[in-house]
Amino acid sequence: MTRYYFDLREDGVLAPDEEGLEFDSLEAVKEEASRSLLDLVRDQVLERGFRDAAVEVRDGADRVLKVAVLWTMKRLDS
Template structure:
């Protein structure tokens, strides 16, 4: 099994995963990364109205292996 680390990157900076999780295949890594992104996106939407982009960078001991991105932009088309 390989240990993968899931770093969170957003406009506020980078939150480095120091512990990581072990997986046997990349499909499981991708599933974990997308679930983590869904949680991060939900949290981002609750605290920000300004445009946001959040990335989860997955890495192993050799470096990055995958990036999952979520971007939100709110555009007002009519003012009241």
């Protein structure tokens, strides 16, 4: 099994994962990254409104995956 680190990025500020989690497949890593991002976005919306959010996954020193949300809000004139 490989240890992966799920670093959180909010508004350009990176919060590194110091502990990591072990997974035996990249598919499981993708699922965990997606869940982590959903939790991050949900917390942002409930606390202070949505901003920029991403989860950057690495296995030691190498980045292997990035999951991000692009949120746009635009007024539509009638």
